[in-house]
Amino acid sequence: xxxxxxxxFNLEYTLECGQIFRINRVDSWYxxxxxxxxxxINQVGNEITFHGVDKEFIIHxxxxxxxxxxxxxxxxxxxxxRKSIDRYRGLRIIKQDPWExxxxxxxxxxxxxxxxxxxxxxxxxSFGNKISLDGVSDYTFPAPGKINDYKKxxxxxxxxxxxxxFEANNSxxxxxxxxxxxxxxxxxxxxxxxxxxxGDKVADCVLLFSLGFYQAIPxxxxxxxxxxxxxFDNATISNEKIREFGLDYFGTYAGYAQQYLFMLSxxxxxxxxxxxxxxxxxxxx
DNA sequence: AGACAGGGGAGTG
DNA sequence: CACTCCCCTGTC
Numbered sequence: 001x002x003x004x005x006x007x008x009f010n011l012e013y014t015l016e017c018g019q020i021f022r023i024n025r026v027d028s029w030y031x032x033x034x035x036x037x038x039x040x041i042n043q044v045g046n047e048i049t050f051h052g053v054d055k056e057f058i059i060h061x062x063x064x065x066x067x068x069x070x071x072x073x074x075x076x077x078x079x080x081x082r083k084s085i086d087r088y089r090g091l092r093i094i095k096q097d098p099w100e101x102x103x104x105x106x107x108x109x110x111x112x113x114x115x116x117x118x119x120x121x122x123x124x125x126s127f128g129n130k131i132s133l134d135g136v137s138d139y140t141f142p143a144p145g146k147i148n149d150y151k152k153x154x155x156x157x158x159x160x161x162x163x164x165x166f167e168a169n170n171s172x173x174x175x176x177x178x179x180x181x182x183x184x185x186x187x188x189x190x191x192x193x194x195x196x197x198x199g200d201k202v203a204d205c206v207l208l209f210s211l212g213f214y215q216a217i218p219x220x221x222x223x224x225x226x227x228x229x230x231x232f233d234n235a236t237i238s239n240e241k242i243r244e245f246g247l248d249y250f251g252t253y254a255g256y257a258q259q260y261l262f263m264l265s266x267x268x269x270x271x272x273x274x275x276x277x278x279x280x281x282x283x284x285x
Numbered sequence: 286a287g288a289c290a291g292g293g294g295a296g297t298g
Numbered sequence: 299c300a301c302t303c304c305c306c307t308g309t310c
C-alpha cells in the first residue's frame with residue numbers, strides 16, 4: 001500500500017468525468033485498469049491510498065505534478081465556468097496510454113458510457129492478459145497488434161466500429177502515437193484523423209486525455225449545446241467554430257475548461273431546458 | 286411493442 | 299454544408 005498527501009485533487013471527479021472507462025467502484029475503493037496496470041485507490045480528505053502501482057505511476061497518471069490552481073485560474077473567465085470550478089475543483093485530466101485511449105474513443109462514437117465500458121471490457125477479456133489484485137481478477141488492455149481476430153472484435157458488440165478497431169490494430173504501432181507528442185496540435189490532429197473511425201471529436205479526446213495537448217476541445221453534443229447557450233445566445237454554431245471560440249476564449253488550457261463545463265452540463269442539468277434555467281438563474285444573481 | 290437516439294464518422298451529392 | 303447509414307441497446 002502506498003500513501004501520499006495530495007493538493008487540489010479529487011479522485012472521484014477525476015475518474016468519473018468520462019475521460020476513462022475502465023473503473024470500478026467497490027465501497028470506498030476504485031479499481032482502475034490502465035494499459036497493463038490494475039490497481040486500486042481511495043481518497044480520504046487530502047490523502048490517497050493505492051495498491052498495485054507505485055507512487056511514481058500515480059503522480060504521472062493523475063497529473064499530480066501539474067499546478068492545478070494555476071490552470072484553473074487561467075480558464076476562470078466568467079461566472080459560468082467559475083461555478084463549475086467551484087463545484088468540481090480537483091478534477092484533473094488523466095494521462096492515459098494513447099493506444100488504449102484511441103481504441104476507447106473509437107468505441108465511444110454514437111454510444112453511451114455503459115456501452116462504451118462493456119465494449120472495452122469485452123475487448124480486454126478477449127485479447128488482454130489476466131491480471132489480479134488482492135484476489136480480484138481482471139484483464140489488461142491488449143497491446144497494439146493483439147486485437148487480431150475480427151470475429152472476436154465483432155463479438156465485443158463493437159458493431160460498425162469493429163472494422164475501425166481491427167484496421168487500427170493492424171496498421172498502427174505505439175511509437176507512431178507517442179511521436180505525436182512533439183508535433184504541433186494541428187499536425188498531430190491531422191495524423192490522428194487519418195485513422196479510419198477517428199474524426200475531430202475522437203482525435204481531440206486522444207490529444208487531450210493521452211498526449212498532453214491541453215488546448216484540445218472535444219466537441220460532443222453536450223459541450224455543443226452548453227457552449228451555444230452560454231456563449232452564442234443559443235444559436236446553432238458549427239463544431240469547428242465552437243472549437244475556435246473555446247481556444248481563443250479559454251486559452252492554453254481550453255481542454256480543461258471543456259471538461260469542467262462538460263461535468264456541469266452532464267451532472268447538474270440533464271436537459272437543455274434545465275441548462276437554460278440554470279443560465280437564467282445565474283443572470284439574476 | 287416498436288420506434289428512437291445515444292459523448293461520431295464516412296461516404297455521397 | 300446537409301444529408302444518410304452504420305451496429306446495438308436501453309428507454310419511452
